[in-house]
Amino acid sequence: MMTLTKVIILVNFIILVILPQVKLLEGPNVCTKQEPYNVTVRVSERKPKQVREYVWCLKIPPRCSKYKIEFEVVYKNEVITKIRPIEECCPGYAKNSLNRCIPVCSEECLHGSCISPDKCKCEPGYGGPTCDISCPQGRWGNDCKKHCMCKNNSTCDPFTGKCECGRGWIGTLCSLACSPGKYGKDCAETCRCRNEATCDHISGACICKPGFRGPLCEELCPNGTHGTMCLSECRCQNGGSCDPVTGDCFCTPGWTGPVCANACPEGYWGKECKEVCNCYNGASCDHLTGECKCKPGYLGEQCLATCPLNMYGEDCRNECKCKNDGKCSPATGECKCPHGWQGDDCSKRTCPEGLYGPGCNHTCECMEENTQLCHSWSGKCICKAGWDGTTCSRPCPFYTYGEGCRSVCTCYNNAQCLPEDGKCLCAPGYQGPKCSLPCQKGFYGEDCAHRCLCKNGATCDTETGRCFCLPGWMGQQCDRPCNEQYYGKNCTQPCQCKNNGACEPQNGTCICGPGFTGALCNERCPPGKFGRNCAQECDCDETGTAACNPETGECICKHSWKGVRCESKCDNGLFGENCHQRCDCLNNGSCHPADGKCSCTPGWSGESCEHPCAAGHYGAGCKQMCPTRGFGKSYM
Structure with a gap:
């Protein structure tokens, strides 16, 4: 410690x-x-x-x-x-005035400044220990007869002849330029140029190599320029960039040539046109992306697939026009007709209407009104949309439609479809092209064409329009509130509220009358509260109040108190509830403000102080005995 x-x-x-x-x-x-x-x-x-x-x-x-x-x-x-x-x-x-230690020269430097103890640095044109000697430019020594030998516009000391080199020069005669990377007075400053740039040995200014610019040669040439100080414009085309030093072009994928003006040769693509096209069936490829460009009749990434059935041409975009099972060329779309048909699109019968066969000597058996055509070679019946059977005599089976009944109905919610075109026939309560949408709110029935008549937020059955009432409402249109003492859905729940409390028809919540509270209105208001739901504060004086009416808030005063708030004592001569009773005490007796009982003055007694004290008694309540004399003693 x-x-x-x-x-x-x-x-x-x-x-x-x-x-x-x-x-x-x-x-x-x-x-x-x-x-x-x-x-x-x-x-x-x-x-x-x-x-x-x-x-x-x-x-x-x-x-x-x-x-x-x-x-x-x-x-x-x-x-x-x-x-x-x-x-x-x-x-x-x-020490000087700035608390710094400065050199002291014993003799004043007349044309210069003291740079160290007893050493002067002279101004140009002056020399000597105290800078007091001057000669014309280019002369020095006694009588200034000697010629200065200093080079590059340097001066010499007029006393010693020593050369004072200018910026960028050093050496005894100031004949040597600063070494690379140095410049300025006595070559004491270091060049700050970047990217292998050189600097001027006098000023320090940076001399940039081709491809760079900026005060310190720190910036590459901007896009589109090259060469010394970035003054030459690039000649590269199609998004190509150029070398900032030489200007040589770097082509984007898909282009070649000295200025990127030529697309890749046939069969090649991509960067420097080194990628080989991978396409078949005589297809070429895009010189930028390598994507195959298929010849008419072919498709796919490598043009390996022929056109799908009934399609032809470039990218197979064209639909064949051949009818009656005619085959079309995937390249040209030219139709090759089957037996019984002829013409550019195979639409012309080789037999007259109603006849078929190689010699056109057979009669067609198709039902004419339901038949599109009778095959002129085989006699096969081609039915109109919506009909089926060998002679087109039957409508399409359920949930099918169209030519040959090959299409399946896509209707929802048990809807049927027309056999001709598949149009959906919606059941009541649904709508939309496929009968997938229920009726909008407020509508019902077939095609959702009928408006619901339900009131008070009720919803209606989308098929029949029947109303579904919210709790608290009843009637076919939900337009009548629940009967008194009932609540809830369909108004079937009996109210449980006590003491004449009403219940909310939606959820049965009790709405208590004045003076009652609680979930079932079965609790009296607590002391100090009154009114509906006991939400109001009684405004009674605590001292003089016996109770507060829980229904009206009226203050019920204690005996001997009065006033709206029971704030005042009974006046003299009055007593009882609200001080409505008058005292009947005599002989200046006073009554108790609560029960009216008389308090007599000394010398009086009785319920109303109507009797004087009996003989031999006196004082308050006549309880004291008057003094008497006897046996020589006195009581005072």
Whole structure:
């Protein structure tokens, strides 16, 4: 645990040693020396002392002396010598007004400035230790007879003839340019140019290589330019880009040539036209994507598939016109007719109407009104849409329709379809092309053409229009509320509310009358509450109020109190409920404000204080005895 002595020494050390080390001088050329100094400190020490105490022993008196050594802390002042660092300017330097150490020249620099102790830096055209010698430009020495040998517009010292090189030059005669990467006065500055650019040895300006620009040559040429300072425009076409240095074109996929103006040769595509087309049946491929371009009659990614049945032409987009089972060429669409038919589209019979066979000597047996045609070679009946059978005498079976009854009805919700065209015939309650949609809200019946007559939010059966009432309503149109004391769906639930409470017809929630609360209105209002659902606060004075009417909120006063809020005591001479009864006490007697009982003045008694005290009695309630004399004693 740190003693008081150590604390005092630590504080003195911080104040006297550490704090003086804070530097006041700024900048270079500051020196430090050690300086001794004295300081008075208060130190503590533990000093022993002898203390006597008494212990029990077998003597008379039974007490013996015992001595022990105790230590007490004493304080004293001591003078100690300490060392502290002192800052001062180094030799040859002096402090200026800004607390900085600047060099001092013993002799004034007449045409220059003092740059280090006793060393001047002269202005151009002056020389000598104190910059007091001047010669015309290009001359130096005694009487300025010697010629300067300095090159590149450099000057020479008029006293020594030493060359003072200009920016970008070094050497004894200033004949050497700065080495690469250096520039400026004495070549002391470093070039900051990037991307292998060189810089001017005098100004430091960057000289960019082709393909770069910017103050430091840090930017590549923008798209579309190349060369020195990016001044040349690229000649590449079709989205090609050019090398920012040489201008050579880099073509986008599908293009080739010096300026990317040529599409890939036939059979090739993609980047640098190196991808080989993978197409068949004489197809070519797109020079950009490699997508096959099929010849008429073929399709697929590689043009391997022929056109589907009854389709022909480029991409098989055209529908064949051949009729009566005629075959069409997938390339040209030309029809090849079967036996019994002729013409460009095979629509012309080789036999007259009603006859068929190789010699046209057989009579067709088809029902004419239901038949589209009778095959002129085989005599087979081709039925009109909606008819079936060898002679077209039967309608299509259920849930089928169309030519040859090959199509299946797609109607929903048990709807039938017309055998001719498959049009759906919806059942009541449904609508839409496929009878998949129920009637919109508020409509019912066949084709949903009838408007529902239901009231009060009720819904109706989409088939029959029957109303489904919401809870609380009844009647064919749900236009009558539930009879009193009933609620709920179809008004069949009896109300459970007590004390003349009404129930909400939808869910049976009880609506209590004044003075009652609770789910079934079977609870009286708690003290201090009244009215419907006991929601109102009684406004009665607590002191004088016996109760608050739970229905009306009327204050019922205690005996001896009155007022709308039962806030006032009964006036003198009145008592009872609302102070309506008058006291009948006589002889200045007063009555109790609650029950009217008389309190008589001294000397009177009786229910109405109508009797004076009996002989020998006096005072309040006539309970005191008058004094009497006897046997020589007196009672006063």
